[in-house]
Amino acid sequence: MRILIVGKLNDIIELSGAASIMIRSSSQAVDVDALSIEKIMRAPPEVETLGYDRIFYPDNIERIETPRQLAETVTDLMNKNDYIYIIAPSTKLFKESLAYAGQKLQIPIIPDVSQIEAGPGRHIFMRTIMAGRVRSYETPLNKAIILIGLGRFRGGRFSEKKTSFVPIKISVDTSFRIIEKREKARGAVRLEEADIIISVGRGFRSKDDLKLAFELADLLRGQVGCSRPIAADLKWLPEEHWIGLSGKKVRPKLYIALGISGQPQHIAGILESRVIVAVNKDPNAPIFKNADYGIVGDLYEFIPKFSEKIKEILGVK
């Protein structure tokens, strides 16, 4: 039985954690190959010792970057090696490329997997659908492509195998011409790792007022998040602050939603928070149904009072 893991080198390290679950739950011997989408110049020691059988990498180009290139490379490897599972990160490039490959190979995809349950001879992959309100437990009846939300598994050595690095030729894709590639501005915002998040929504009256949230976040050593309208429509904050289904999914100890109504798409991004506090003027705002503690009131009145008391408690002048 063979498994293929696809991703950048970092993903290949992290997803070895998923591979090891498969290996532990399988009665047969499992060999795990990987496809690095980036060229490998020198075998990195942290990857070499994990136990991969072969790691394929592009030889004639720096990286595989068009959906069709990636789809064709994976299809080709699948046809040669008959993998039972192909595992990759659940990010946009892999979602689309492997959907294309999945159609070629006539196999299903389970995206956004956040949990793997292993039973004898089968695996159940769990993902959350319907704006976070339904868990879908999916068991492949045969081969499948599994896309895993990053940050779920810790990588580690899963076998004693010695890894060989295998260069492969990638065909040129002339149908998809990348004219320009712009990195998104990346500040010090790491919402996925934050313990405390102060999140802002439409209840704020102006871009300028967001500094109230930033001050509060500084005080609590937290970070500032936001709902869709603030990042996507008003553009008061860069997208890296956006929390929700198409933004980031967060899991802080404390999530304080200020002036956020709580659309299902936003809720889907905060499900794993430990404690959720909501402040909103509208007593019927759906956010209250998804909060542990709610205050019905004006956030402009809440923030100064809350900051003042927090300062007392933390002994900050």
Place this chain on the structure above:
Amino acid sequence: MNIVSLVKLAIDTGQLRFDPSTYKPMLHDIPLKISDIDRNALEEALRLKQYGFSKIYALSLLTWGPLGKRIQEAQNLLREALALGADEAILIADEHTIDSDSIFVAKALAEMIRRISDVKIVLAGEATVDKFSSQIPARVACELGFSYVGFVRRIEYKDNKVIVERDLEDHVEIVELDLPAVISVTREINTPRLPTLMQIRAAMKKPLNIIKSSDLGLQPFKKTLETNYEGVKVARKNIIIEGKDMSEKVSKLIENLISEGVIIPRR
């Protein structure tokens, strides 16, 4: 030259209800709606029409059953797509489309698109609001052998080519693509219009065809996944903090946060 805009008739997740004993979603009883991002796709199709496209087809495949109950509901929703500006609507629906998987859905949609003449662009939302799997556009492109680009937030059309801006997690790409192509779009691409009363009336006269998957020469699909849905129980405390003024409410909140251990007072 024609455009096809894919329309998913999705479960309206805002109206989800759960069986009180099993806590499974009562999917048969929950209304459908046009998946939000597919409205953006249709709006973009309408915008692109100015470049000399003759017709916009709204194409849909019904996956949520029961068939007997949904068929009228599906037609009403496609009338809405017609009111928004599509010239013709096609609904693929029969017992085989209900609960079918994405391999089958892509085959059926592609087969229908092949039967519409001279399709240059197929548009769809980046994901549907119910299952959010983002698979169908790329799968359809694969079936048709069209170019494919996803997660697009801007489209520029220029003599049988498109230049698009697409949004990936950590970077933005500008890509040039030959037509025919399948393009998935994000919500940022435009603001979908609301139909006027005139358009709603006019929609009643536009063609809406129902096609069976067997008429497209498709074999019933073979199941590839065993799926089991369960409702997520909201385990939140839902405590609304009362108090005579904000100051009192804030004090009570902080006491609670301290006892939860999420705020640690300094001694």
